[in-house]
Amino acid sequence: MAIVKEIEKAYEAKKYEDDIYEKWENSGVFTPKIDEKKESFTVSMPPPNATGTLHLGHATMLAIEDIMVRYKRMQGLSALWLPGTDHAGIATQNRVEKNLLEKGITRHDLGREKFLDEVYKFVEGSRNTIRKQIRKMGASCDWTRERYTLDEGLSKAVREIFVRMYNDDLIYRGNRIVNWCPRCSSTLADDEVDYKDKIEKLYWIKYGPFSVATTRPETILGDTAVAVNPKDKRYKEMIGKKYMIPGVLGDFEIQVVADEAVDIEFGTGAIKVTPAHSFADFEIAQRNNLPMKSVIDESGKMKENCGKYAGMTTLECREEIVKDMEKMGFLEKVEDFNHNLSVCYRCKTTVEPLVSRQWFIAVDKPAIEENGKKKSLKEKAIEVVKNGDIEIVPEKFNKTYFHWMENLHDWCISRQIWFGHQIPVWYCMDCEELNVATETPEKCKCGSHNLKQDEDTLDTWFSSGLWTFSTLGWPEKTKDLEYFHPTGVLETGYDILFFWIARMIIMTTYAMHEVPFKNVYLHGLIRTRDGKKMSKSSPETCIDPLDMIEQYGTDALRLSFVIGGTPGNDLRLYEEKIAGYRNFVNKIWNASRFSLMNVSDEDLATEFDPKKHIISRADKWILTKLQYLIKDVTDDMENFRYSEAGMKNYNFTWCELCDWYVEISKGKHLNPVVLIYVLKNILKLLHPFVPFVTEVLWSNLNEKKMLIEESWPKFNKDLLFDKEVEEMEILHQIISDIRSVRAQYSVEPAKKIMAVIYAGKYTKFLEEKIEPLKRMARIENIDIMEKGEKIEKAVCIFVSDIEIYLPLNELVDTEKEKSRLNKEKENLENFKKSLSAKLDNKSFVGNAPKELIENEKKRLAETEKSLEQINSQLADL
Numbered sequence: 001m002a003i004v005k006e007i008e009k010a011y012e013a014k015k016y017e018d019d020i021y022e023k024w025e026n027s028g029v030f031t032p033k034i035d036e037k038k039e040s041f042t043v044s045m046p047p048p049n050a051t052g053t054l055h056l057g058h059a060t061m062l063a064i065e066d067i068m069v070r071y072k073r074m075q076g077l078s079a080l081w082l083p084g085t086d087h088a089g090i091a092t093q094n095r096v097e098k099n100l101l102e103k104g105i106t107r108h109d110l111g112r113e114k115f116l117d118e119v120y121k122f123v124e125g126s127r128n129t130i131r132k133q134i135r136k137m138g139a140s141c142d143w144t145r146e147r148y149t150l151d152e153g154l155s156k157a158v159r160e161i162f163v164r165m166y167n168d169d170l171i172y173r174g175n176r177i178v179n180w181c182p183r184c185s186s187t188l189a190d191d192e193v194d195y196k197d198k199i200e201k202l203y204w205i206k207y208g209p210f211s212v213a214t215t216r217p218e219t220i221l222g223d224t225a226v227a228v229n230p231k232d233k234r235y236k237e238m239i240g241k242k243y244m245i246p247g248v249l250g251d252f253e254i255q256v257v258a259d260e261a262v263d264i265e266f267g268t269g270a271i272k273v274t275p276a277h278s279f280a281d282f283e284i285a286q287r288n289n290l291p292m293k294s295v296i297d298e299s300g301k302m303k304e305n306c307g308k309y310a311g312m313t314t315l316e317c318r319e320e321i322v323k324d325m326e327k328m329g330f331l332e333k334v335e336d337f338n339h340n341l342s343v344c345y346r347c348k349t350t351v352e353p354l355v356s357r358q359w360f361i362a363v364d365k366p367a368i369e370e371n372g373k374k375k376s377l378k379e380k381a382i383e384v385v386k387n388g389d390i391e392i393v394p395e396k397f398n399k400t401y402f403h404w405m406e407n408l409h410d411w412c413i414s415r416q417i418w419f420g421h422q423i424p425v426w427y428c429m430d431c432e433e434l435n436v437a438t439e440t441p442e443k444c445k446c447g448s449h450n451l452k453q454d455e456d457t458l459d460t461w462f463s464s465g466l467w468t469f470s471t472l473g474w475p476e477k478t479k480d481l482e483y484f485h486p487t488g489v490l491e492t493g494y495d496i497l498f499f500w501i502a503r504m505i506i507m508t509t510y511a512m513h514e515v516p517f518k519n520v521y522l523h524g525l526i527r528t529r530d531g532k533k534m535s536k537s538s539p540e541t542c543i544d545p546l547d548m549i550e551q552y553g554t555d556a557l558r559l560s561f562v563i564g565g566t567p568g569n570d571l572r573l574y575e576e577k578i579a580g581y582r583n584f585v586n587k588i589w590n591a592s593r594f595s596l597m598n599v600s601d602e603d604l605a606t607e608f609d610p611k612k613h614i615i616s617r618a619d620k621w622i623l624t625k626l627q628y629l630i631k632d633v634t635d636d637m638e639n640f641r642y643s644e645a646g647m648k649n650y651n652f653t654w655c656e657l658c659d660w661y662v663e664i665s666k667g668k669h670l671n672p673v674v675l676i677y678v679l680k681n682i683l684k685l686l687h688p689f690v691p692f693v694t695e696v697l698w699s700n701l702n703e704k705k706m707l708i709e710e711s712w713p714k715f716n717k718d719l720l721f722d723k724e725v726e727e728m729e730i731l732h733q734i735i736s737d738i739r740s741v742r743a744q745y746s747v748e749p750a751k752k753i754m755a756v757i758y759a760g761k762y763t764k765f766l767e768e769k770i771e772p773l774k775r776m777a778r779i780e781n782i783d784i785m786e787k788g789e790k791i792e793k794a795v796c797i798f799v800s801d802i803e804i805y806l807p808l809n810e811l812v813d814t815e816k817e818k819s820r821l822n823k824e825k826e827n828l829e830n831f832k833k834s835l836s837a838k839l840d841n842k843s844f845v846g847n848a849p850k851e852l853i854e855n856e857k858k859r860l861a862e863t864e865k866s867l868e869q870i871n872s873q874l875a876d877l
Contacts, residue, residue, distance in 0.1 A: 013553025420457030
């Protein structure tokens with residue numbers, strides 16, 4: 001028999017990965033063709049921000065999406081994975097500003113044009129870095145269709161949809177209260193605001209005839225009303241009246257208004273109203289036609305109309321105003337109050353609610369016409385999830401989505417930054433007319449050429465909300481758009497369900513009159529071993545994916561993101577876990593190496609024929625196991641159960657193939673054709689998960705095509721042999737149980753023992769399998785008979801109706817083993833006493849962290865189990 005080739009003993013990922021990726025990319029397999037005979041499958045890659053390098057969240061996304069795309073490609077679909085990057089307005093501008101500040105330069109020193117030149121240079125460098133890192137993860141995306149949210153085509157799409165929405169009265173400019181970040185000098189959308197639990201002071205203030213409570217006494221300078229509930233009898237006679245309120249800057253007038261939003265039970269039932277600096281108060285003011293008085297500016301300081309407090313920060317003003325109120329007798333009491341503080345999601349600066357003139361999208365205005373009826377953007381976005389046009393995995397996030405959407409306010413889309421899509425509106429400096437256009441207008445309708453473009457830019461989520469269709473050529477009716485849209489799956493982290501996913505649904509249902517994707521798959525966040533969030537501010541908690549690739553290889557890292565992770569739940573990641581999957585990759589390599597070194601060129605070229613090539617029960621067993629694996633893994637892949645699919649592949653490869661079939665088949669029992677058939681199929685099933693090592697191994701199988709181009713295995717019911725599987729499972733269990741007894745009694749691996757087996761109806765079968773049974777269970781002599789008498793002083797194992805006796809004197813020195821076990825029992829009993837005492841200690845249980853208490857309980861349970869095993873062994877002896 002001619003040996004095919006010598007395979008290297010160890011798999012070195014670094015040696016192969018870059019070359020393999022280059023072969024894939026150069027082959028054109030990443031670039032799907034439009035083929036009307038084929039079903040399309042599209043994934044729009046969530047575009048990483050152009051701010052630097054990829055983190056673990058991106059790496060998780062790349063691993064999961066690549067599994068999706070490789071699987072669909074092998075199934076014969078025209079699978080497009082479209083890559084790209086997001087300009088990430090505020091984040092990128094902040095990053096470049098920070099870099100410039102290190103040189104002592106501000107963006108204002110440079111001016112808009114020169115500053116943007118600096119940003120573009122930075123972005124180009126970042127995008128090149130990101131491309132390299134995406135390739136490192138093995139992502140089989142179509143680089144010929146790569147996009148960028150600020151490229152020419154997407155910029156055209158942004159201007160086009162802005163103009164359409166403006167003409168449909170969906171985009172308007174108005175004075176509304178917005179979230180303002182003094183640090184970023186820009187507005188924030190509601191979902192760009194984080195909330196931080198904080199104990200703050202609640203100040204009770206004498207307020208003319210009222211007593212009111214506030215956490216922000218500095219806003220009293222902007223009060224214009226007191227609101228009460230219309231059902232509150234205490235204030236019934238006061239509603240509609242005006243009062244002069246003594247204050248720190250003199251008397252000021254307020255009006256008493258009735259509003260259902262006021263909680264009768266909270267405090268005195270009367271609240272002060274500051275319309276210009278509170279969202280709730282702004283709504284009350286709108287409903288009651290109240291005047292507004294702005295007292296805080298965009299830098300977070302008190303305005304000139306605040307008298308002696310002008311120029312102070314809000315916190316400085318709070319401190320001074322409280323002192324003054326106390327001196328003047330207005331401060332009644334101060335209490336601690338658990339408060340949700342609003343902070344910028346980027347820089348964590350406290351957000352100021354300010355009334356500002358901004359651009360908005362009206363989400364409640366009827367706009368999308370269907371069957372003669374118009375629906376609002378909000379209604380349509382809720383409908384497509386409710387009726388199943390879009391399915392969210394896991395389903396529990398439907399509730400979160402609906403909560404956000406039902407409480408959605410008009411979306412503020414303007415940002416006061418320089419980097420991004422400049423709003424396509426030009427103001428005529430002569431007649432003040434607004435000119436909204438997709439291209440820069442030459443002149444105003446009045447004939448004036450004196451036009452100035454709005455200096456604000458659009459919210460980053462506005463452009464990324466168009467991602468699934470703008471990247472395919474919209475507003476042009478391209479073939480790509482027609483064939484690849486809607487996309488199949490949007491896969492991303494659950495933390496941007498509303499940031500991005502909801503906005504894509506809103507924008508796509510408006511522009512395309514169809515959904516952007518049919519499914520949403522949400523992965524969780526990556527956490528440390530003990531469940532803590534990985535944070536840049538705590539570098540010791542972070543794992544750099546590129547470092548892990550360098551050390552353990554991409555395949556091992558990919559597996560660590562997928563196996564053990566379930567949709568919508570956080571995943572714990574640590575280096576030992578990645579190292580463990582590196583060991584699995586080596587197991588795949590070694591099993592393949594063994595196979596390839598024990599078959600001939602002729603065996604490789606032989607097409608598997610069940611009628612010719614199935615020889616033994618072991619062949620039937622592994623073929624049956626393989627068919628059920630194909631069926632189960634395919635079902636898991638279709639239903640987004642990637643962890644389960646990966647784990648089943650892992651168990652089959654490690655346990656069934658390597659530990660059993662290969663071991664049983666060694667020597668004269670080897671069936672090369674079946675072995676190669678099984679190997680080829682498991683490499684195909686593993687390929688979406690571990691593409692590099694499987695592609696390298698496939699290249700040694702003399703196949704014409706690369707593995708990435710191969711078809712997904714199909715379930716074949718003609719290769720099911722359930723009777724033989726039952727028998728082989730019996731053999732498997734017997735060997736496993738004998739190995740367990742050997743381990744339990746610390747029998748040296750090299751030592752061979754005796755066994756007596758009463759096999760009943762399995763007698764003939766076990767006689768046929770006596771060689772692998774002796775070899776794999778390390779048995780020297782076996783007596784196999786149909787039945788017999790019970791053997792004293794022997795360990796008895798029952799497997800189905802089979803009795804296996806292992807004479808104790810063959811296993812251990814009885815007296816020596818008794819002595820060892822008694823000593824171990826004594827140590828365990830002492831340890832059990834100390835653990836029980838600790839858990840009975842009320843002080844320990846009352847003060848120790850919950851995790852520590854649970855760990856101690858677990859140790860006690862393990863100790864009790866060990867004692868049971870020792871007592872059982874002593875009884876046997």
